[in-house]
Amino acid sequence: MKNRNMSAVRNFIRYMLLAFGTIVFTLPMIYMISTSLRPNGALYEYPPRFFPRIEALTLENYDYILSQSKFYLNFLNSAAVSVITIVLAAAIGSAMAFVLGRFKSGASSLLFGFIIITMIIPGTTMIVPQFELATKLNLVNKLFGLIPFYVSWVIPFSTFMIKGFMENIPNEIMEASWIDGADVLTVYARIALPLASPAIASVSIFNFLTAWEEYPWANTVINDNSRRTLPIAIAGFFGQHQFTQWGYVFAMSVLTLIPVVLIFVFCQKFFVEGLAAGGVKG
Amino acid sequence: MSRIWKRFALILALVLVLTAGAGLAEPVTINFWHHYSAQSAENETLMNVLIPAFEAENPDIRINAVSHEWAELHDKILVSANSGALPDVARCDIAWLPEFQKMGILVALDETMPDFEEVSERLLPSAMSTSRIGGHVYALALNTNSKIVFYNTAMLEAAGVSVPATLEEWAETVRRLSGENANGQQIWGWNEPALAGWNICPFIWSFGGTLLSDDQTKATGYLNSPETVKAVETFAKLVKDGCITGFNSGDIPMTDGFGTGRYAMMLEGPWKSAELAGAYPDVAYGTALMPAGTGGSISVLGGEDIAMFHTANQAAAWKFMQFMTGEFAETEMARCGQIPVNRAALESDVVKDADYAPFIAAIETAKARPTVAAWSEMDNGLQNAMTAIVSGEISAQSALDELASQWDELLK
Amino acid sequence: MLNRTNRLQILGLLMPGLTVFLMFTVYPIVRLFWMSLCDMSFSSMLSQPFAGLMNYREVFADRTFWTVFVNSIVYTLVTVPGQMVLGLFVAVLLNGIRHFSVTFRVINYLPVITSWVIASLVFRYIFNTEGLLNYFLWKVLHVTGGNIRWLDTRWSGLAVAMILGIWKGIGWNMVIFLAALQQVPQDLYEAADIDGCGSFGKFLHVTLPGIRGTILFALIELTIGGFNVFTSIKMITGGKPAHHTDTLLTWMYYKAFSTGRFGYAAALSFVMALTLGFMAVGQFRMMRLRDS
Numbered sequence A: 001m002k003n004r005n006m007s008a009v010r011n012f013i014r015y016m017l018l019a020f021g022t023i024v025f026t027l028p029m030i031y032m033i034s035t036s037l038r039p040n041g042a043l044y045e046y047p048p049r050f051f052p053r054i055e056a057l058t059l060e061n062y063d064y065i066l067s068q069s070k071f072y073l074n075f076l077n078s079a080a081v082s083v084i085t086i087v088l089a090a091a092i093g094s095a096m097a098f099v100l101g102r103f104k105s106g107a108s109s110l111l112f113g114f115i116i117i118t119m120i121i122p123g124t125t126m127i128v129p130q131f132e133l134a135t136k137l138n139l140v141n142k143l144f145g146l147i148p149f150y151v152s153w154v155i156p157f158s159t160f161m162i163k164g165f166m167e168n169i170p171n172e173i174m175e176a177s178w179i180d181g182a183d184v185l186t187v188y189a190r191i192a193l194p195l196a197s198p199a200i201a202s203v204s205i206f207n208f209l210t211a212w213e214e215y216p217w218a219n220t221v222i223n224d225n226s227r228r229t230l231p232i233a234i235a236g237f238f239g240q241h242q243f244t245q246w247g248y249v250f251a252m253s254v255l256t257l258i259p260v261v262l263i264f265v266f267c268q269k270f271f272v273e274g275l276a277a278g279g280v281k282g
Numbered sequence B: 001m002s003r004i005w006k007r008f009a010l011i012l013a014l015v016l017v018l019t020a021g022a023g024l025a026e027p028v029t030i031n032f033w034h035h036y037s038a039q040s041a042e043n044e045t046l047m048n049v050l051i052p053a054f055e056a057e058n059p060d061i062r063i064n065a066v067s068h069e070w071a072e073l074h075d076k077i078l079v080s081a082n083s084g085a086l087p088d089v090a091r092c093d094i095a096w097l098p099e100f101q102k103m104g105i106l107v108a109l110d111e112t113m114p115d116f117e118e119v120s121e122r123l124l125p126s127a128m129s130t131s132r133i134g135g136h137v138y139a140l141a142l143n144t145n146s147k148i149v150f151y152n153t154a155m156l157e158a159a160g161v162s163v164p165a166t167l168e169e170w171a172e173t174v175r176r177l178s179g180e181n182a183n184g185q186q187i188w189g190w191n192e193p194a195l196a197g198w199n200i201c202p203f204i205w206s207f208g209g210t211l212l213s214d215d216q217t218k219a220t221g222y223l224n225s226p227e228t229v230k231a232v233e234t235f236a237k238l239v240k241d242g243c244i245t246g247f248n249s250g251d252i253p254m255t256d257g258f259g260t261g262r263y264a265m266m267l268e269g270p271w272k273s274a275e276l277a278g279a280y281p282d283v284a285y286g287t288a289l290m291p292a293g294t295g296g297s298i299s300v301l302g303g304e305d306i307a308m309f310h311t312a313n314q315a316a317a318w319k320f321m322q323f324m325t326g327e328f329a330e331t332e333m334a335r336c337g338q339i340p341v342n343r344a345a346l347e348s349d350v351v352k353d354a355d356y357a358p359f360i361a362a363i364e365t366a367k368a369r370p371t372v373a374a375w376s377e378m379d380n381g382l383q384n385a386m387t388a389i390v391s392g393e394i395s396a397q398s399a400l401d402e403l404a405s406q407w408d409e410l411l412k
Numbered sequence C: 001m002l003n004r005t006n007r008l009q010i011l012g013l014l015m016p017g018l019t020v021f022l023m024f025t026v027y028p029i030v031r032l033f034w035m036s037l038c039d040m041s042f043s044s045m046l047s048q049p050f051a052g053l054m055n056y057r058e059v060f061a062d063r064t065f066w067t068v069f070v071n072s073i074v075y076t077l078v079t080v081p082g083q084m085v086l087g088l089f090v091a092v093l094l095n096g097i098r099h100f101s102v103t104f105r106v107i108n109y110l111p112v113i114t115s116w117v118i119a120s121l122v123f124r125y126i127f128n129t130e131g132l133l134n135y136f137l138w139k140v141l142h143v144t145g146g147n148i149r150w151l152d153t154r155w156s157g158l159a160v161a162m163i164l165g166i167w168k169g170i171g172w173n174m175v176i177f178l179a180a181l182q183q184v185p186q187d188l189y190e191a192a193d194i195d196g197c198g199s200f201g202k203f204l205h206v207t208l209p210g211i212r213g214t215i216l217f218a219l220i221e222l223t224i225g226g227f228n229v230f231t232s233i234k235m236i237t238g239g240k241p242a243h244h245t246d247t248l249l250t251w252m253y254y255k256a257f258s259t260g261r262f263g264y265a266a267a268l269s270f271v272m273a274l275t276l277g278f279m280a281v282g283q284f285r286m287m288r289l290r291d292s
Helices: A002-036 A040-044 A060-067 A069-102 A106-118 A123-136 A143-167 A171-179 A184-213 A216-221 A230-238 A246-266 A268-281 B002-022 B041-057 B070-083 B097-103 B116-120 B125-131 B153-159 B167-177 B197-206 B226-240 B254-259 B271-279 B314-324 B327-334 B349-354 B357-365 B375-390 B396-411 C004-036 C054-061 C063-095 C101-113 C116-127 C132-140 C154-183 C186-194 C199-210 C212-227 C231-236 C248-257 C262-291
Strands: B028-034 B061-067 B089-093 B139-146 B148-152 B186-191 B263-268 B285-288 B300-308
Touching: A002 A246, A002 C063, A002 C101, A002 C116, A002 C154, A040 A246, A060 A246, A069 A106, A069 A143, A069 A184, A069 A230, A069 A246, A069 C004, A106 A143, A106 C004, A123 A143, A123 A216, A123 B070, A123 C004, A123 C248, A123 C262, A143 A184, A143 A216, A143 C004, A171 A184, A184 A246, A184 A268, A184 C004, A216 A230, A230 A246, A230 C116, A246 A268, A246 C101, A246 C116, A268 C101, B028 B070, B028 B314, B041 B061, B041 B271, B041 B314, B041 B327, B061 B314, B070 B089, B070 B097, B070 C248, B089 B314, B097 B300, B097 B375, B125 B139, B125 B300, B139 B314, B139 B357, B148 B153, B148 B357, B153 B167, B153 B263, B167 B186, B167 B226, B167 B263, B186 B254, B197 B226, B197 B300, B197 B375, B226 B375, B226 B396, B254 B263, B254 B271, B263 B271, B300 B314, B314 B327, B327 B349, B375 B396, C004 C262, C054 C262, C063 C101, C063 C154, C063 C212, C063 C248, C101 C154, C116 C132, C116 C154, C116 C231, C154 C199, C154 C212, C154 C231, C186 C199, C199 C212, C212 C262, C231 C248, C248 C262
Parallel strands: B028 B061, B028 B089, B186 B263
Antiparallel strands: B089 B300, B139 B300, B148 B263, B148 B285
16 A cells, blocks of 8 residues: 555656656747747847747748748758768668678678777868868769768768668578578568668668758858758858847748658657667667 | 658659759859848848849859858858869958968959959049059959947937047946946947957057057057057956947847847947848937047948959959949949949939948048958957957956067068 | 679678768878878968978967867766766656656657757857846846856856757657666566665666666767767857867867868867777776676
8 A cells, every 4th residue: 555655656756857857858949939939029028038928929030931932942952962861871871781780701890890980080070181072072062062971971870770680680581582592682672671671761860860950061061052951041040240030040940840850750669769779789 | 661762762853853953054153252141131132133133234144142151251262262162253351352362362353354444443442452462453342331339319318428529438438328227137338249350440549559560560569559458458447347248149139239228339330220220220329430539530441342263254253243343233232331432323312312421431530450461360369369358367468468479470 | 602793792782881981981081190290271282291290289289279178078078977867867767657658758859859050049049148048047036146148158158058968968868778778677676676675776786787788888979979069069159258168179170161270170180089089998998897
């Protein structure tokens, strides 16, 4: 009896703590949305308000952003770069993972170790030589010049994650195909790829996020407005000298977040599984 | 899973089609970089009036205008010089030209353009002098400006002070205006949005101080002279006493602070009128010249030139530069607060109605920042030194002594 | 099984990945090292005279380098444990409840998927001197006697970036720790029950050892992430005042792309990569030592 009461109390505390944490967690996002819904003139009102006055609610910031053709272009740029990046990374990463995971030898583990070691160096550290490389390859100020660099950044992690899945494919399935006389490519395409598709999906979601929100590199190599991706466009809004229209900034931010949140909510399962697999194994 | 892949393929195909469509190249494209703010009236005019007009006149030329933030434009040009991605034409702060010229990325217009004399004669000689470096001319003057005092009429009245004419009055007025408003919010007598040469020079010069020797080769003895130190100390004291702000990351932006009555005065350029009219039409303000000290009333000379880079398509770029400095473009830009340098545009009704008189008076006595190749780096050193001084980390004298010897090195 | 065709096919499968890896990752690393030994700047981009250790000497003699180095270390030392402890705490709570688990998980994960640019701007807005937070602390809660100038001084500016870092990182830690917790064998808890362990004792003696691998993984990943902080600093303080709030990467970026000192920037990057390498090896060793 006493025990049951104890556990009820404990449960109650757990829910309370979680609810409190969740509220604190979401405050910044709610404030962003609430700011995007008020006119610019209300930004310095006194006293400041967390929620805008109901009668002052306005969609004018969204109207403005959505009336700019630039926004659609930036959106399309981000989408194109992200989608091509994840497709290439999935193809290249899964092929690498298949070979490294299924054909073990001294050379392959050496290569894998080498790939993992480079993961220690944060991406932005290499921005100077990579910029020089982009210059030599004539990829500066080219939207699709972003892609090879993004792919190279996500490949080690993608390979690492997919390799774990490849290794877990039961040997019998593989053996059976070898006996049937299938060659390596067939086994990769017909057996390994479909079986590893959950891992590939989860990795692809991560890669999408990486490419969608990438800022330092894109900001360095892209000049033209028409080639800018969303993060640079948002930062550009903000950077204007001495006159920040927060309403526009946050309206654009909300619009940028919508696809990501949708993808996350609908693919939540893959997302969490992928992360968990990496963390538990590592 | 296959559903997801199919969707990927669909999106991919869509993207490819769209980009292929965008890739159908035709006429010459001139890349034009500038630092008109993306939401400004200037940018609207550029994108919706000037460029369409130019492209209609020159159907074989397309203009790709790119907006950067001021400091970023400078960095982007330097970096692009090395990556071979320079624009054809850029609107450059007059303070940058010596640096770009030294890097060898600008085209000497007087040498390459046969009709250069004819074109440059349409522009004011004083403004054109900003683009002459070592015997050649590297740009066309585009607009000129200087800064004058903007003051909030109601706030001055409420505090019972008049518009300061001398620097002593200025310090006193700034002090009197600072304090709290009815809501208990802090208000500041003066706003200064940064601590760079553009911001600090008017004080140094008006206090009778200098930055460099007349031949611009030495800083020691000038930058750390008693007059310069006194100017900086006076400014720093007011910051410390909570009378000047604006240069901190957390401060209210200048226009918003002035528009909402939190900053009583500021030193700003002609574009501010258009900005205030757009965002805070109700605020009543007046203007006055920079308060005078022993050095006189010396504001800082600003302005932009339009320059061509050596990688440019010269014929098309030259056409665009002529257009931008021509009467039509200069008159249109004058409507947004850009003071023209084209003689014909200066005669137009737009300019006469705009009342640039206070700015023109300021320009007459204003000084230019040092025209040396290392200016950007020196300016950055000045900002760091000023930051240390106003935060009380170091005395003005020792900070400026140290900075002067750094500058001497850079000037060698 | 591995005849000529198959060997070729294996090579073919490896080739794209290897090419990208060698070209865009390995080559830049090698090039970075070489650049750090050359006198490279805007004016000498074409001729790059070998300069020995000049850049390294300059880095170590630079006062600002030490400021930003300490900033990066402090950022990492605060945000890594901060994220892990809070993330683990949320994971333990979530592990103990039956309803709404997915809802809480999704909401707590939202900051992770919010881009750095957006999150940084939101925090800048909240923490601005005239912002909502200061009003709340001063006029509603009366815990401060005035507006705190969060963004204007070295430590408070960094503190905002650190709070953002922790806020954004808890969700990630929560998910991986939650997965790890579910893998701890249930019978170990039952055994601990029999030994009369309290819940805290169980956490200490069963849970923590059980998720050690995940802790190490998180530790290394987050340390790398801590040194990789860039966008938030650039957006929130921009390194102001006078580079006091810059971190290694923002300072490196400034040196490279605003002053053109590519050699200096390369040397700085290399020092940073080495520091991280040593830290990772150290963390690995520490965990291994505990094992034995």
